[in-house]
Amino acid sequence: MTIADDAATQARKMTILVVDDEAPLLLTLVANLELAGFEVLDAPGARQALEIARSRHLDLILSDIRMPGMSGVDLLRALRESGCDVPVVLMTAFTVESVLTEALREGVFTIVAKPFDVDGLVVSLTTAASRPIVLVVDDEPPVAQAAAAALAAMGIRTGSAGSGAEAIERVRRGDVDVVVVDMVMPGLTGAEVVEQIARLDRGIACIGVSGHDAPALFRRAAENVVSFLRKPYRPTDLASSIARARSRPAERS
Amino acid sequence: MTSIAPSQSPELEEAVAQRAAVLFGEHQTSLHRRTDRLFAYLLLGEWAFAIVLALVLSPHAWDGKVRTIHVHVPIAVLLGGVLTMLPVFLAFTRPGMPSTRYIIAVSQMLWSGLLIHLTGGRIETHFHVFGSLAFLSFYRDWRVLVPATLVVVVDHLVRQVVWPESAYGTTTPGAWRVLEHGAWVLFEDAFLVVACLSSRAEMRASAERQAQVETLSHLEEAKSAALDSALRELRSSQTAQIRAERLAALGKLAASMGHELRNPLAAVRNANAYVLKRLQAARPAPDSKVTQFLDVIDKEVGVCAKIISDLLDFAREKEPTRAPCPLRAVVDDAFSVVPNDAVVLENAVPEDLPILDLDRDQMRQVFVNLVQNAVEAMPADRRASGRVVVSGRARPAGGCIVEVRDNAGGIPADVAARIFEPLFTTKAKGTGLGLAVVASMVERHGGNIYLDSRLGEGTCFAIELPVDTLPPQQPQQVLEQTT
Numbered sequence: 001m002t003i004a005d006d007a008a009t010q011a012r013k014m015t016i017l018v019v020d021d022e023a024p025l026l027l028t029l030v031a032n033l034e035l036a037g038f039e040v041l042d043a044p045g046a047r048q049a050l051e052i053a054r055s056r057h058l059d060l061i062l063s064d065i066r067m068p069g070m071s072g073v074d075l076l077r078a079l080r081e082s083g084c085d086v087p088v089v090l091m092t093a094f095t096v097e098s099v100l101t102e103a104l105r106e107g108v109f110t111i112v113a114k115p116f117d118v119d120g121l122v123v124s125l126t127t128a129a130s131r132p133i134v135l136v137v138d139d140e141p142p143v144a145q146a147a148a149a150a151l152a153a154m155g156i157r158t159g160s161a162g163s164g165a166e167a168i169e170r171v172r173r174g175d176v177d178v179v180v181v182d183m184v185m186p187g188l189t190g191a192e193v194v195e196q197i198a199r200l201d202r203g204i205a206c207i208g209v210s211g212h213d214a215p216a217l218f219r220r221a222a223e224n225v226v227s228f229l230r231k232p233y234r235p236t237d238l239a240s241s242i243a244r245a246r247s248r249p250a251e252r253s
Numbered sequence: 254m255t256s257i258a259p260s261q262s263p264e265l266e267e268a269v270a271q272r273a274a275v276l277f278g279e280h281q282t283s284l285h286r287r288t289d290r291l292f293a294y295l296l297l298g299e300w301a302f303a304i305v306l307a308l309v310l311s312p313h314a315w316d317g318k319v320r321t322i323h324v325h326v327p328i329a330v331l332l333g334g335v336l337t338m339l340p341v342f343l344a345f346t347r348p349g350m351p352s353t354r355y356i357i358a359v360s361q362m363l364w365s366g367l368l369i370h371l372t373g374g375r376i377e378t379h380f381h382v383f384g385s386l387a388f389l390s391f392y393r394d395w396r397v398l399v400p401a402t403l404v405v406v407v408d409h410l411v412r413q414v415v416w417p418e419s420a421y422g423t424t425t426p427g428a429w430r431v432l433e434h435g436a437w438v439l440f441e442d443a444f445l446v447v448a449c450l451s452s453r454a455e456m457r458a459s460a461e462r463q464a465q466v467e468t469l470s471h472l473e474e475a476k477s478a479a480l481d482s483a484l485r486e487l488r489s490s491q492t493a494q495i496r497a498e499r500l501a502a503l504g505k506l507a508a509s510m511g512h513e514l515r516n517p518l519a520a521v522r523n524a525n526a527y528v529l530k531r532l533q534a535a536r537p538a539p540d541s542k543v544t545q546f547l548d549v550i551d552k553e554v555g556v557c558a559k560i561i562s563d564l565l566d567f568a569r570e571k572e573p574t575r576a577p578c579p580l581r582a583v584v585d586d587a588f589s590v591v592p593n594d595a596v597v598l599e600n601a602v603p604e605d606l607p608i609l610d611l612d613r614d615q616m617r618q619v620f621v622n623l624v625q626n627a628v629e630a631m632p633a634d635r636r637a638s639g640r641v642v643v644s645g646r647a648r649p650a651g652g653c654i655v656e657v658r659d660n661a662g663g664i665p666a667d668v669a670a671r672i673f674e675p676l677f678t679t680k681a682k683g684t685g686l687g688l689a690v691v692a693s694m695v696e697r698h699g700g701n702i703y704l705d706s707r708l709g710e711g712t713c714f715a716i717e718l719p720v721d722t723l724p725p726q727q728p729q730q731v732l733e734q735t736t
Contacts, residue, residue, distance in 0.1 A: 024517070028520050028524040031523075035527060035530055091519075094508060094565060115519035115521075115554060213608075215605075215608045219604055227613055229576050
């Protein structure tokens with residue numbers, strides 16, 4: 001089953017809270033999400049959203065960033081501080097880099113840019129609500145674990161694998177939406193891993209990392225990889241790449 | 254020394270003195286030449302006068318019963334010629350030379366002697382001596398008077414002894430007459446020498462003043478030129494600054510406008526999507542135009558969104574986040590985004606093109622804009638055979654060059670010169686920012702973009718990308734790794 005298939009079946013069961021201070025946007029978004037099969041609640045601001053989150057079970061919160069009073073990032077922070085781990089997707093018309101970085105540090109699932117494609121958004125939301133993990137693959141287990149831990153510290157759900165074969169097995173379980181793969185590995189190389197993953201499910205985004213210059217592997221993997229990163233990288237850079245990969249469905253017009 | 258500008262530096266004074274010396278020399282030489290020519294004409298005149306004089310005054314001689322021309326006539330012609338030819342020749346061939354004027358001086362005074370002889374020692378003719386000396390002072394050179402005076406004195410002395418009638422008209426002039434004539438000559442000489450010297454001093458002073466004026470005027474000119482060029486620079490930097498301020502203001506306006514517009518656009522898009530879905534599910538199915546037009550709304554909203562993105566990309570100037578970026582895949586990505594129906598897009602980027610550290614999103618934007626520009630530039634009559642080819646090669650010095658080539662008919666030179674300017678466009682629609690964004694993104698990567706266009710054929714945009722020479726971003730938190 002692919003992520004896209006999941007969307008169709010799971011949507012019917014999920015409760016989404018939409019938060020935006022712009023009424024027309026809120027209205028039309030709620031209508032579209034209901035049409036897509038979600039149960040939708042709405043709030044015109046962060047405070048009302050927090051109240052609803054405290055009183056109801058939610059599968060996902062979709063919120064605008066720039067709102068009067070508390071921003072979407074403040075909302076996310078408040079939720080996490082109160083122990084609520086509901087996946088949050090933020091929307092933005094135009095936001096300063098520093099605020100986006102802040103949102104990543106607080107563990108936002110992804111940030112979608114307005115205006116977005118509704119069908120694509122539904123895919124991203126369904127994925128987010130199913131709480132997938134980011135799988136970090138590196139032939140050196142300490143490295144994979146350290147990376148996974150760094151991401152987890154930012155509120156991202158992660159898992160790790162020590163080889164290409166292990167990674168593919170893990171992906172088959174169906175709860176991985178992003179794979180961070182070391183390009184240079186013995187056995188199955190990173191390039192081969194991403195090829196196999198693409199065959200399994202095109203909805204899974206792959207990010208290639210490497211400490212060495214491996215042009216041949218980069219080239220081979222290029223069409224299946226969303227972005228590359230050079231080691232050593234900052235955790236926020238990786239989080240940013242992951243968030244970007246997760247917003248792709250909504251930004252394909 | 255009288256100075257017009259009392260406050261002058263020693264170097265300046267030196268320069269002025271040099272110039273004054275040059276000017277003085279020039280004036281002197283010019284004076285000498287003029288005076289040489291003057292004397293040449295005078296000497297020729299005297300020769301003619303002497304011949305006439307001889308013919309008129311000297312009576313015919315009687316040699317027995319034969320009347321012959323008096324001997325004075327051939328003397329006038331021949332001796333006069335001898336006296337005149339050399340100085341006149343020198344005056345015209347070597348004017349201004351000291352030897353020329355000394356010879357002229359000698360010759361002039363000898364002419365005095367000859368004229369005195371031809372008039373038979375007539376006392377009034379002696380005045381020619383004094384006149385000639387005065388004329389010689391035109392040279393303003395007292396040295397000229399020396400040979401002149403010597404010639405007069407020697408001539409008188411010799412003739413006093415040998416042929417007194419020729420000089421004084423009588424055979425017994427008296428010994429003191431030479432002295433008397435000599436004394437008058439010296440008397441005149443004294444005043445002439447003083448006159449020459451003071452005249453030269455005046456000429457020197459005049460030359461100095463002229464040199465000073467020249468120098469001052471040069472200084473003024475230089476100051477004025479410097480002021481002019483400073484003013485021009487100021488004006489152009491003011492223009493540049495105003496331009497930069499305008500662009501910055503545009504950027505701020507674009508940013509706030511973009512944000513404001515994106516919310517309504519999102520609402521429109523969402524509403525449209527909902528209506529379309531409901532209508533598609535409705536039975537009986539609505540008129541096909543209904544769904545068609547809703548598609549139009551969606552597409553046009555997309556166009557609006559793209560315009561806003563262009564504006565914001567231009568305004569935002571985000572630093573590239575560099576990561577290994579295989580360009581062939583980026584070009585494929587770009588091709589998939591550009592709206593295109595007829596034009597053939599070919600990705601000829603070699604598989605083995607060196608992989609540079611670039612911002613993938615920005616590079617994609619660069620290719621999207623370039624390819625879209627090429628596709629939109631394809632005129633209707635070329636559409637069927639329209640091709641856009643993206644190719645690339647490594648640079649020997651490192652880095653690579655990527656080229657986007659089209660056969661859209663080329664760009665005229667005056668348009669090409671401005672094509673990367675923000676807000677410059679020749680299309681009926683479009684923000685004019687697409688290529689400005691491309692140039693800005695390429696430059697932020699440390700690269701360059703060039704344009705080569707042939708009218709009637711097509712255009713090639715060449716992007717030079719260097720190997721990243723900056724050290725990789727220092728991570729704040731380095732993930733531990735053993736390799």
